[in-house]
Amino acid sequence: MxxxxxxxxxxxxxxxxxxxxxxxxxxxxxxxxxxxxxxxxxxxxxxxxxxxxxxxxxxxxxxxxxxxxxxxxxxxxxxxxxxxxxxxxxxxxxxxxxxxxxxxxxxxxxxxxxxxxxxxxxxxxxxxxxxxxxxxxxxxxxxxxxxxxxxxxxxxxxxxxxxxxxxxxxxxxxxxxxxxxxxxxxxSNVKHKTRYYAWLTFKQIEDDPTNVRALYLAGQFMQEQGKTASALEYFHKAASIDPAYKNVWFTIANVLVGQKRTEEAIKAYEQSLVHNPASPNAPQVINNLAVLYANAGRKQDAKKLLELAMKQFPNDVAIRKNAERLVAA
Missing domain, CATH: 3.90.550.10 (Spore Coat Polysaccharide Biosynthesis Protein SpsA; Chain A)
Structure with missing residues (x-):
């Protein structure tokens, strides 16, 4: 034994x-x-x-x-x-x-x-x-x-x-x-622990500036602090080293959507689909990207994307409803 x-x-x-x-x-x-x-x-x-x-x-x-x-x-x-x-x-x-x-x-x-x-x-x-x-x-x-x-x-x-x-x-x-x-x-004192863990994360980056996990965690911390520009900088550094890490392009896209930077968000969602096509977030990526396509006047691109998504994720309610809306439009 x-x-x-x-x-x-x-x-x-x-x-x-x-x-x-x-x-x-x-x-x-x-x-x-x-x-x-x-x-x-x-x-x-x-x-x-x-x-x-x-x-x-x-x-x-x-x-x-x-x-x-x-x-x-x-x-x-x-x-x-x-x-x-x-x-x-x-x-x-x-x-x-x-x-x-x-x-x-x-x-x-x-x-x-x-x-x-x-x-x-x-x-x-x-x-x-x-x-x-x-x-x-x-x-x-x-x-x-x-x-x-x-x-x-x-x-x-x-x-x-x-x-x-x-x-x-x-x-x-x-x-x-x-x-x-x-x-x-x-x-526990969550705020104290968060600050200490953040300090350790940045120290890890000092030790190894190419540590993808540390860069991603630093981006998350900056995002939680409302420092969006710094967050994006760390996320982009992580993506440049390992574009498939933790669906980092999906994270980048969501931040850009919040800043109403539509064209950049579209490119980021597209990168997410390239590097993480089988991610659990894939239906949300496709749905969000289709909405951005439609809002940018690219309705044919949106329809084509949703038609493929319907075959891949037939039970996804958001994808089905957006596809129906585009057909009716």
Whole structure:
């Protein structure tokens, strides 16, 4: 039977750490915790669970700290969790079953970020002990479970990911319907964390001006701050390096639409269709582009685009209605 290491980095997490380790202890064969400078009881709590604790000075680099934990893991598989996260017992059992299959070298789990107020892309849920009485969460799928291999390491100072190194090493990434419940956002100072993460993002760009992920995140931060010109600058830099990254051209187009820069928005939507034709956003890209074509007097282009879209996305209501309006016009 394959074995499992739980790897974590912590700092002043005494509020959460016991809950996380209580849920995990019977399912993991080893606990490796990197403490980056706690002044509370975090180290003492970790040691009480038999964890291998490595004390490491904080260097403003989440990936580097997590990789130290990976370097000290000795079991067949690695599970990465934060202290304010939890996996329920039945889901842990399903997770363990994955370890003895040969279907993949890593698995994306569903991180459920519970929040006080919902927004676009959030999922409603029934308040319970599991949700800590939250009524909604934002689901994000990311690799948290993978084989213990030296070449599988995290990248980026902040919003760190392991996916690229797994793929670069030829690893197979599978999908698992196992939720990881994340509670910290419910109780944290979101504004402070956002500012700190932004600082780390810009520091990452200083380290590597070609880091597409950092450039894209910098654009998102600038957009949230209302600094549209700077946001577009970062998004365009990202697109120039990897035009297919996170459907960046779709993001650029939406910003340009908000600025009523129609011709530029049309070109950006067209680039989105070229580089991300199978994106989940493709129906919206096509619909928005058709509307811009029509508003710019290019009704034949709009009709042709919507006719093709009707065949590709026959159940999309917005595309069907806009096609009907153009025919009737």
């Amino acid at each position: 394959a074995t499992l290491s739980l790897c974590m980095i912590v700092r002043n997490e005494e509020k959460w750490l016991s809950q996380c380790l209580d849920a995990a202890k019977q399912f993991v064969d080893e606990i490796v915790i990197v403490d980056t400078g706690s002044s509370d009881r975090s180290v003492e709590i970790a040691q009480s669970y038999g964890a291998k604790v490595i004390e490491l000075p904080w260097e403003h680099d989440f990936a580097s700290a997590k990789n130290v934990a990976l370097d000290n893991a000795s079991q067949d598989w690695i599970l990465v969790l934060d202290a304010d996260e939890r996996i329920l017992p039945d889901d842990f059992k399903r997770l363990k079953e994955l370890l003895d299959t040969n279907n993949a070298d890593a698995y994306k789990l569903e991180l459920r970020n519970y929040v006080k107020q919902a927004g676009p892309g959030y999922v409603s849920c029934i308040p319970s002990e599991t949700t800590m009485q939250a009524r909604s969460y934002r689901p994000i799928r990311m690799v948290r479970l993978f084989r213990n291999r030296q070449e599988y390491r995290f990248e980026n100072r902040v919003h760190e990911l392991v996916e690229r190194t797994i793929e670069s090493a030829g690893g197979r990434i599978g999908e698992a319907s196992i939720p990881v419940h994340h509670y910290g956002i419910l109780f």
